[in-house]
Amino acid sequence: MSQRPDDRVRTWITRETLDDFARFEDIVGEVGSVEDGALLFFQGRVRRTNRGRQVSRLTYEAYGEMAEGELSAICHEALEQFDVGSIAAAHRVGDLALGEVSVAIAVTSAHRDDGYRASRWIIETIKVRLPIWKHEHYEDGESHWVGAPTPEAGASTGGSRFG
Amino acid sequence: MTDRISVRTLFFGVYGELAARREGSAELAADSTVADLVDSLRGPGGLDWLPESVVVAVNQSYAEAGTTLSDGDEVALIPPVAGG
Numbered sequence: 162m163s164q165r166p167d168d169r170v171r172t173w174i175t176r177e178t179l180d181d182f183a184r185f186e187d188i189v190g191e192v193g194s195v196e197d198g199a200l201l202f203f204q205g206r207v208r209r210t211n212r213g214r215q216v217s218r219l220t221y222e223a224y225g226e227m228a229e230g231e232l233s234a235i236c237h238e239a240l241e242q243f244d245v246g247s248i249a250a251a252h253r254v255g256d257l258a259l260g261e262v263s264v265a266i267a268v269t270s271a272h273r274d275d276g277y278r279a280s281r282w283i284i285e286t287i288k289v290r291l292p293i294w295k296h297e298h299y300e301d302g303e304s305h306w307v308g309a310p311t312p313e314a315g316a317s318t319g320g321s322r323f324g
Numbered sequence: 325m326t327d328r329i330s331v332r333t334l335f336f337g338v339y340g341e342l343a344a345r346r347e348g349s350a351e352l353a354a355d356s357t358v359a360d361l362v363d364s365l366r367g368p369g370g371l372d373w374l375p376e377s378v379v380v381a382v383n384q385s386y387a388e389a390g391t392t393l394s395d396g397d398e399v400a401l402i403p404p405v406a407g408g
Binding site for chain 2: 205221222224226227228230252263264284287288289290291292293294295296306307308309
């Protein structure tokens with residue numbers, strides 16, 4: 162778990178379950194304050210259907226140390242940009258079954274609007290910056306790295322599709 | 325041997341699969357940039373599928389194509405991220 166002295170942010174990357182909401186409630190209770198009138202909690206879960214295919218399970222791979230640093234940096238940026246009291250955020254790696262929590266974000270704030278905006282910004286920023294990759298396994302036995310070129314498109318062309 | 329540097333390369337996600345390795349090393353001229361490394365990796369008999377504009381992290385921070393590499397740097401080739 163990444164933390165600085167007197168910090169109002171807790172972040173971590175883990176192979177262990179994130180399904181327990183109470184843990185996040187405890188953390189923001191510990192690092193937040195009674196000035197915060199709102200607690201907003203977001204969970205991302207493994208969904209069965211993705212782009213029309215039936216997912217059976219997922220494997221998340223992370224660039225471990227960099228992901229720890231980026232998740233912490235993202236949440237500290239959120240603390241600077243939005244009027245929020247505390248943030249706890251975590252992302253899973255390894256094998257996840259359908260319905261399991263892959264990402265969880267708890268934000269406390271004096272007022273709800275700041276919490277909603279910060280939580281939304283954090284998840285959207287995770288999706289573009291956090292060095293984590295998703296390998297989807299399908300019910301038909303195939304698998305695919307999300308964001309990678311499809312086999313029929315040909316892997317040898319490379320170029321702009323990777324952005 | 326001050327005119328050559330050696331960097332550690334890391335391949336994540338689909339890049340690891342396509343390269344059939346998760347890590348390697350590359351020897352480059354001193355003052356080489358990220359773009360020089362990518363060019364050499366994409367070179368003859370190399371990883372021709374690697375996009376020219378591949379996202380790269382040097383020592384665990386996102387880096388520009390023009391970033392100069394140093395001996396011992398850890399250079400990660402970052403495919404499109406898919407967290408969340």
